[in-house]
Amino acid sequence: MPADSALVRVSGIHKFFTRGSERVDVLQNLSLEVPAAQFLGLMGPSGSGKTTLLNLIAGLDSPSEGEIWVGDQEISRMSEAQLARWRTRSVGFVFQFYHLMSVLSAYRNVELPLLLLPLSAAERKRQVLTALEIVGLADRIHHKPGQLSGGQQQRVGIARAIVTDPTLIVADEPTGDLDAKSAEEILDLLQELRTSLGKTIIMVTHDPRAASRADRVLHLDKGRLVNETRAEV
Amino acid sequence: MWKFALLVLQNLGRNPLRTTLTVLGTMVLVAVVTLVWSILDFLDKQTAEKSNNLKAIITERWRAPSQMPYSYVRGLSEAGATEPDDFRPLDSMTWAFYGGTIDPKNRTRENSVFAFCMEPEKLLTMMDELDEMQGEPKAEFAATVEKLKQNRRGIIVGRELLANLNKRVGERMVLYGFNYKDINLEVEIVGLFPDSRYNKSSAINIEYLLSALDSYKREHNGTPHPLAANPVNIVWLRVPDMAGYQRASDQILNSPSFSNPAVKIETLASGVGAFLESFRDIIFGMRFLLAPAIIATLALVISNAIGISVRERQMEFAVMKVLGFRPNQLLGLVLVESLLVGTLAGFASAALTYFITNDYFGGINIQIAFFSKFYIPQAALWWGPLMGVGTALAGSFLPAWTARSVKVSDVFAKVA
Ligand SMILES: Nc1ncnc2c1ncn2[C@@H]1O[C@H](COP(=O)(O)OP(=O)(O)OP(=O)(O)O)[C@@H](O)[C@H]1O
Ligand SMILES: [Mg+2]
Numbered sequence: 001m002p003a004d005s006a007l008v009r010v011s012g013i014h015k016f017f018t019r020g021s022e023r024v025d026v027l028q029n030l031s032l033e034v035p036a037a038q039f040l041g042l043m044g045p046s047g048s049g050k051t052t053l054l055n056l057i058a059g060l061d062s063p064s065e066g067e068i069w070v071g072d073q074e075i076s077r078m079s080e081a082q083l084a085r086w087r088t089r090s091v092g093f094v095f096q097f098y099h100l101m102s103v104l105s106a107y108r109n110v111e112l113p114l115l116l117l118p119l120s121a122a123e124r125k126r127q128v129l130t131a132l133e134i135v136g137l138a139d140r141i142h143h144k145p146g147q148l149s150g151g152q153q154q155r156v157g158i159a160r161a162i163v164t165d166p167t168l169i170v171a172d173e174p175t176g177d178l179d180a181k182s183a184e185e186i187l188d189l190l191q192e193l194r195t196s197l198g199k200t201i202i203m204v205t206h207d208p209r210a211a212s213r214a215d216r217v218l219h220l221d222k223g224r225l226v227n228e229t230r231a232e233v
Numbered sequence: 234m235w236k237f238a239l240l241v242l243q244n245l246g247r248n249p250l251r252t253t254l255t256v257l258g259t260m261v262l263v264a265v266v267t268l269v270w271s272i273l274d275f276l277d278k279q280t281a282e283k284s285n286n287l288k289a290i291i292t293e294r295w296r297a298p299s300q301m302p303y304s305y306v307r308g309l310s311e312a313g314a315t316e317p318d319d320f321r322p323l324d325s326m327t328w329a330f331y332g333g334t335i336d337p338k339n340r341t342r343e344n345s346v347f348a349f350c351m352e353p354e355k356l357l358t359m360m361d362e363l364d365e366m367q368g369e370p371k372a373e374f375a376a377t378v379e380k381l382k383q384n385r386r387g388i389i390v391g392r393e394l395l396a397n398l399n400k401r402v403g404e405r406m407v408l409y410g411f412n413y414k415d416i417n418l419e420v421e422i423v424g425l426f427p428d429s430r431y432n433k434s435s436a437i438n439i440e441y442l443l444s445a446l447d448s449y450k451r452e453h454n455g456t457p458h459p460l461a462a463n464p465v466n467i468v469w470l471r472v473p474d475m476a477g478y479q480r481a482s483d484q485i486l487n488s489p490s491f492s493n494p495a496v497k498i499e500t501l502a503s504g505v506g507a508f509l510e511s512f513r514d515i516i517f518g519m520r521f522l523l524a525p526a527i528i529a530t531l532a533l534v535i536s537n538a539i540g541i542s543v544r545e546r547q548m549e550f551a552v553m554k555v556l557g558f559r560p561n562q563l564l565g566l567v568l569v570e571s572l573l574v575g576t577l578a579g580f581a582s583a584a585l586t587y588f589i590t591n592d593y594f595g596g597i598n599i600q601i602a603f604f605s606k607f608y609i610p611q612a613a614l615w616w617g618p619l620m621g622v623g624t625a626l627a628g629s630f631l632p633a634w635t636a637r638s639v640k641v642s643d644v645f646a647k648v649a
Contacts, residue, residue, distance in 0.1 A: 060555060060641045061641075061642055084558070103244060115236050124236075
């Protein structure tokens with residue numbers, strides 16, 4: 001049952017982990033829809049399950065119960081191998097600590113996900129350069145991560161997230177490790193991706209100022225959605 | 234697949250010091266195993282050869298020097314075999330010693346000739362050292378032997394002897410016998426021994442000695458030469474193994490044909506054989522315990538180096554998984570990385586060991602028993618790299634498996 005207008009549809013999911021004999025319920029009866037081309041902020045206290053939810057939506061883990069649809073695919077039913085393939089094409093990941101390969105240049109880092117797709121070297125090159133252009137790092141392509149500032153590294157991270165042209169971008173505290181100015185620039189960039197490229201973005205953040213850049217903010221507490229704040233336009 | 238090659242290479246360049254140390258460690262250990270294995274291989278072959286192809290010496294039992302009638306030769310060269318299923322040796326050789334000088338008035342060591350009187354063809358098949366010749370030198374000497382066969386009065390001499398006599402190949406000379414008194418042989422130098430232990434020796438066709446003894450009898454009104462009854466000094470037999478030697482010995486010692494005078498049979502290898510038997514256990518132990526132990530050490534060293542590097546990259550592997558790399562692709566990347574190191578280091582090491590040992594040092598002289606020079610076999614050039622690959626595989630499998638099994642959800646965890 002494909003979604004009407006929503007790109008992401010989470011319905012009635014439970015997620016628990018077992019620590020030894022103890023069962024820890026992290027997400028409980030959680031439902032959520034994210035329309036295409038929405039910039040969604042996820043907030044909540046530490047341990048409330050934000051990362052867990054993001055991992056489920058991005059296909060890094062599967063829910064214990066419930067369904068997750070992204071576009072017309074039910075990712076909660078996919079095997080690990082199917083999920084891996086799906087992730088390469090359909091989701092871009094932006095990490096708090098960038099997680100770039102230290103030995104690879106900006107160019108090679110951005111190219112990494114493309115190695116998994118059946119593309120010619122010329123096609124890869126075109127896509128990598130486009131992505132680096134979008135994040136404004138066309139002049140830094142041969143730099144290694146160690147030669148870039150935190151903000152620049154995060155831009156490389158974002159370029160890597162969009163290089164396969166996925167519809168969905170997930171970001172777990174993408175500004176958490178940046179100074180205010182760099183954070184602003186990254187948030188500008190994310191907004192730009194949503195407005196000019198129509199990406200759907202789900203961003204976890206502790207920072208109310210970052211959250212205020214989102215179209216819509218959801219609050220999570222003890223594994224449940226509590227209330228919703230609509231960004232004032 | 235080539236698009237992943239750069240990934241592998243760049244990872245190797247991540248820590249050049251560690252990569253270098255891994256390569257060096259691999260090279261040293263491959264070199265050690267190559268040497269150990271080569272020596273073992275060499276000893277094993279030699280041992281098998283020496284105890285599987287031995288010569289027996291038959292001499293007169295009670296007298297020295299040994300003197301046996303020529304009538305013994307036929308029977309002895311068959312090891313006394315009479316029945317169809319009796320044991321028969323692989324080959325045989327008869328020796329009669331003849332000493333003579335070219336200057337009977339002033340006999341010196343320099344103008345004296347010591348000759349093996351024997352069947353010419355046995356020079357090629359039964360004489361120690363000469364029977365192991367191969368290829369060009371063998372063909373050359375075979376031609377000389379052929380001349381001795383054609384010319385019953387021929388003599389083959391060693392290089393030093395030729396110089397001492399101050400003669401040239403093709404010249405004739407008269408030898409005045411001193412053990413065979415009044416038996417003078419008029420010989421023509423048909424050729425030389427190869428440079429060998431026979432440099433001071435010479436060889437004469439035994440037929441010539443026998444016919445000279447016959448002539449003596451005719452010239453002395455039917456009185457034979459005092460040594461004519463017992464001209465044979467030694468009969469040699471080649472037997473396939475110790476069991477063959479044992480049968481030859483039993484047949485000869487139990488035969489009534491060789492009882493007057495009585496003979497004895499010995500083999501150099503009866504002592505050596507026992508010695509080699511004990512050697513074989515050591516060789517077995519070294520080959521199947523020591524060499525694997527070294528390889529295991531090598532695997533551990535490599536595994537440790539790769540393990541450290543994989544643990545350092547745990548997070549990167551997790552990120553790659555998030556990006557969609559399949560577990561087996563990560564496994565492959567890590568394995569290929571270490572295989573590359575293992576193969577190249579293994580090959581470089583084996584090739585270096587090979588060329589340094591064989592070409593630079595010209596082989597290694599090991600002073601154990603009677604063994605000759607030893608070389609690294611050419612096969613080392615492929616089993617060196619194979620060993621590198623094998624140990625790299627063994628050493629990197631666990632780290633590679635760790636990389637494969639890394640948890641993706643760790644990436645979003647707050648600890649970096
Ligand atoms: N793999 C796991 N095994 C067991 N428990 C887990 C696992 N992953 C998360 N948890 C638990 O689930 C709960 C929610 O974790 P989660 O990381 O989603 O929180 P979060 O909202 O992202 O917190 P933070 O703001 O600190 O990042 C925590 O109590 C955590 O200990
Ligand atoms: Mg979190």
